[in-house]
Amino acid sequence: MHALSSLLLLGAYATQAVFGRPEDLHARREAAIIKRSVDSFIQTQTPISWERLLCNIGSDGCRAQGAASGVVVASPSKSNPDYWYTWTRDAALVLKGIAEAFTHDYNTTLQRQVQNFVGSQAKLQGVSNPVGDLSNGAGLGEVKFYVDLTKFTGEWGRPQRDGPPLRAIAMMTYARWLINNGYTSTARDIVWPVIKNDLTYTAQYWNQTGFDLWEEVQGSSFFTITASHRALIEGAVLAQSLGTSCTACSTVAPRILCFVQSFWNQNQGYVVSNINGGNYRNGRDANSLLASIHNFDAAVGCDANTFQPCSDKALSNHKSVVDSFRSIYTINRGIAQGHAVAVGRYSEDVYYNGNPWYLTTLAAAEQLYDSLIVWKQQGSITVTSLSLAFFRDLVPSVTTGTFSSSSSTYTAIINAVQTYADEFLAIIDSRKLPNGALPEQFDRNTGTPIAASDLTWSYSAFLTATARRAGKVPPSWSAATGNTLPNNCAAVAVAGTYATATNTNFPTSQTPGVPSSTTTGSTPTPTGCSEVLVTFNERASTQWGQNIKLVGNHPALGNWNPSNGILLSAAGYTSSDPLWSISVLLPAGQSIEYKYVNVQSDGSVRWESDPNRQFTVPSTCNEVVRGDNWR
Numbered sequence: 301m302h303a304l305s306s307l308l309l310l311g312a313y314a315t316q317a318v319f320g321r322p323e324d325l326h327a328r329r330e331a332a333i334i335k336r337s338v339d340s341f342i343q344t345q346t347p348i349s350w351e352r353l354l355c356n357i358g359s360d361g362c363r364a365q366g367a368a369s370g371v372v373v374a375s376p377s378k379s380n381p382d383y384w385y386t387w388t389r390d391a392a393l394v395l396k397g398i399a400e401a402f403t404h405d406y407n408t409t410l411q412r413q414v415q416n417f418v419g420s421q422a423k424l425q426g427v428s429n430p431v432g433d434l435s436n437g438a439g440l441g442e443v444k445f446y447v448d449l450t451k452f453t454g455e456w457g458r459p460q461r462d463g464p465p466l467r468a469i470a471m472m473t474y475a476r477w478l479i480n481n482g483y484t485s486t487a488r489d490i491v492w493p494v495i496k497n498d499l500t501y502t503a504q505y506w507n508q509t510g511f512d513l514w515e516e517v518q519g520s521s522f523f524t525i526t527a528s529h530r531a532l533i534e535g536a537v538l539a540q541s542l543g544t545s546c547t548a549c550s551t552v553a554p555r556i557l558c559f560v561q562s563f564w565n566q567n568q569g570y571v572v573s574n575i576n577g578g579n580y581r582n583g584r585d586a587n588s589l590l591a592s593i594h595n596f597d598a599a600v601g602c603d604a605n606t607f608q609p610c611s612d613k614a615l616s617n618h619k620s621v622v623d624s625f626r627s628i629y630t631i632n633r634g635i636a637q638g639h640a641v642a643v644g645r646y647s648e649d650v651y652y653n654g655n656p657w658y659l660t661t662l663a664a665a666e667q668l669y670d671s672l673i674v675w676k677q678q679g680s681i682t683v684t685s686l687s688l689a690f691f692r693d694l695v696p697s698v699t700t701g702t703f704s705s706s707s708s709t710y711t712a713i714i715n716a717v718q719t720y721a722d723e724f725l726a727i728i729d730s731r732k733l734p735n736g737a738l739p740e741q742f743d744r745n746t747g748t749p750i751a752a753s754d755l756t757w758s759y760s761a762f763l764t765a766t767a768r769r770a771g772k773v774p775p776s777w778s779a780a781t782g783n784t785l786p787n788n789c790a791a792v793a794v795a796g797t798y799a800t801a802t803n804t805n806f807p808t809s810q811t812p813g814v815p816s817s818t819t820t821g822s823t824p825t826p827t828g829c830s831e832v833l834v835t836f837n838e839r840a841s842t843q844w845g846q847n848i849k850l851v852g853n854h855p856a857l858g859n860w861n862p863s864n865g866i867l868l869s870a871a872g873y874t875s876s877d878p879l880w881s882i883s884v885l886l887p888a889g890q891s892i893e894y895k896y897v898n899v900q901s902d903g904s905v906r907w908e909s910d911p912n913r914q915f916t917v918p919s920t921c922n923e924v925v926r927g928d929n930w931r
C-alpha cells in the first residue's frame with residue numbers, strides 16, 4: 301500500500317517532468333484565471349452593452365432624443381467630438397450585429413429595430429446631398445446625415461463607398477430570416493427594393509476611389525472592396541431565392557474578387573489597407589482586421605481568397621497589424637510577444653494623438669474567436685509557412701503541417717489562441733468606464749477612456765466578438781459560390797437604375813414560422829441571359845471638368861434625358877487614348893438607340909451630331925462591346 305502510493309507519486313513527478321514543465325503549469329493556471337475573469341466580465345457587460353447600444357437608436361432610445369425612427373446615432377456626444385450624426389457605415393455595421401443576434405434568438409425588440417432601420421434607410425436613399433442624388437445612385441455614397449434624416453452640407457471626406465454594401469449586407473440578413481420563416485413576400489416587396497439600390501450602387505461605383513472607413517485616405521480601401529464583394533455575392537443568391545435576379549451582382553463580383561487580391565503584400569505578409577492613395581502609410585491597419593471579421597463565413601473554412609479569419613493570409617496579417625502597435629503605445633510596453641496588446645487604427649494615426657480604440661482591439665479578438673469556430677468545426681488546424689510566425693508567437697514549438705483534433709499540437713494551439721483572444725477582452729475590461737460605458741478610444745499613455753462617449757460601434761463590437769466566443773456562427777453569405785478567381789480579371793462596372801422604395805410598412809406579428817412551400821428546398825434556377833452586358837467605349841477628347849454621358853431610348857439609358865444618362869468612367873483615359881467607358885445590362889433582343897453627350901462643368905450639354913447610333917442587343921449570353929468615336 302505504502303509502496304504503491306510512493307510509486308504513483310513518483311509517476312506523477314515523472315509525468316510532470318516530461319509534459320508539465322513548471323512554465324507550462326504556470327501558463328495553464330494563468331489561462332484559467334483569464335478565462336474565469338473574462339467569463340464574468342462578459343456576463344456583466346453584455347446587458348450593459350445591449351442597453352447602451354439600443355439607447356443610441358431613434359426615435360425612443362434613451363440617448364437619442366430627436367433622432368428619427370430607426371436612425372443609429374454614432375454617439376450621443378454633441379461636442380469634442382460632435383458625433384451627433386448617423387453615419388451610413390457605422391449604422392449598417394450596428395444593424396448587421398442586431399440582425400445576426402435576432403436571427404440567433406427571436407426577439408420582438410430587435411425585430412422592431414431592424415424594421416425601423418429598413419424604413420429609415422429607404423427614406424435616406426432618396427435624400428439628395430453634396431455627393432449627388434438617387435437618379436444615378438451617386439448620392440448613396442454620402443457619408444453621414446443629421447439624425448433627423450436631413451442632409452449634411454459641411455466639408456467632409458466624400459464619398460465613402462462602404463456604406464451601401466454594408467447596409468445591403470445588414471438588410472439581407474433580415475431578408476433571409478423572412479424567407480426562412482415563411483415571409484418571402486415581405487422580403488421581396490419591402491426589403492428588397494432598398495437592398496437593390498445599394499447593390500446597384502456597389503456594382504456601378506466599386507471601381508472608383510473614395511474615402512476609407514477612417515475618412516482620411518482617398519483611394520481604394522480593402523475594407524470597402526471586401527464588403528463590396530460580399531454584398532454582390534450575397535445579393536445574387538438572395539435575388540434568386542426571391543424569384544428575381546441581380547445580373548449585375550453576378551457579373552461584377554468575380555472582378556472585385558480579383559481586385560481584393562491586389563492589396564496583399566506577399567513579401568511582408570500583410571494587407572496594404574489603402575491602395576490607389578494613402579501611400580505615405582505603411583499599410584498595416586485595423587481596416588484589414590475589420591474586413592476579415594465582417595466577411596466571416598464559416599461554411600468556406602479558412603479560404604484565403606475571401607480573407608477568412610483563419611486563412612493563413614489573415615492570420616499573418618493579424619500578427620503584423622497587432623505587432624505594429626506593440627512599441628508605439630506606452631500602455632503596451634513590457635507586454636511580451638504572443639500576449640494581447642491594445643490595438644489602434646494604424647500606427648501613423650494622429651487623431652486625438654493616435655490611441656487604441658475599443659472596436660479595433662475587439663476586432664483582433666473576434667478574428668481569433670472566428671478562427672476557433674472553424675478549426676473546431678473542421679477538426680484540424682493547418683499551419684503554413686505564411687502563418688507559422690503567428691502560431692509560433694503562441695506555441696513556440698509548432699511547425700508547418702496539418703494537425704488533427706487528436707493531436708497535442710492541435711490542443712495546444714486551440715488553448716493558446718483562446719487565451720490570446722481572451723486577453724484582448726481583458727484589456728477592454730480594464731479600460732472600460734466603471735459603469736461599463738465604452739467610448740471610442742483609450743489613452744495611449746494612461747489607458748484612460750477618451751473621445752466620443754458611448755460609441756454605438758464599440759458596443760456592437762463587444763457584442764459580436766463575445767457572440768463568436770460563445771460559438772455563435774453568423775449566417776453564411778454564400779461565400780462558397782464566389783470564392784474562385786475568374787479567368788478574366790478586367791474591371792467592369794455596371795450602370796443600373798435606382799428607385800425610391802416607398803413601401804416600408806411591415807406587417808405585424810411576423811413570428812418564427814416555416815418557409816412557404818414555394819421556397820422550401822427549391823434550388824434557385826439559373827437566370828439565363830435575359831440581360832446582356834454591353835460595354836460602351838467612347839473615344840472623346842475632353843477638357844478638365846467635362847464629362848461624357850450615355851443617353852438613349854431605354855430607362856437604363858435615361859430615356860433620352862441627359863440628367864438621367866449614365867456617366868462614363870474616365871479611368872482608362874490618356875491623352876493619346878481618350879477612352880470613356882461604361883457597361884450596362886440591357887434586355888436581350890432589345891433594339892437600342894443612343895448617343896453620347898458632353899456635359900460641361902457649368903452643366904450645359906453638348907450632343908453628338910445625328911443620326912442616333914443604333915444596334916440590337918443579341919439574344920446570346922456573350923458580352924457586347926461597342927466602340928465609338930465622338931462626332
Ligand SMILES: *[C@@H]1O[C@H](CO)[C@@H](O)[C@H](O)[C@H]1NC(C)=O
Pocket residue numbers: 350351407408409410
Ligand atoms: C431582446 O433583446 C434585448 C437585447 O438583448 C433585450 O434587452 C430585450 O429584453 C429582449 N427583448 C425581448 C422581448 O426578449
Ligand SMILES: *[C@@H]1O[C@H](CO)[C@@H](O)[C@H](O)[C@H]1NC(C)=O
Pocket residue numbers: 506507508509519520555558559576789790791
Ligand atoms: C479598378 O479595377 C482594376 C482591376 O482590378 C484595378 O487595377 C484598379 O486599381 C481599380 N481602381 C479602382 C479605383 O478601384
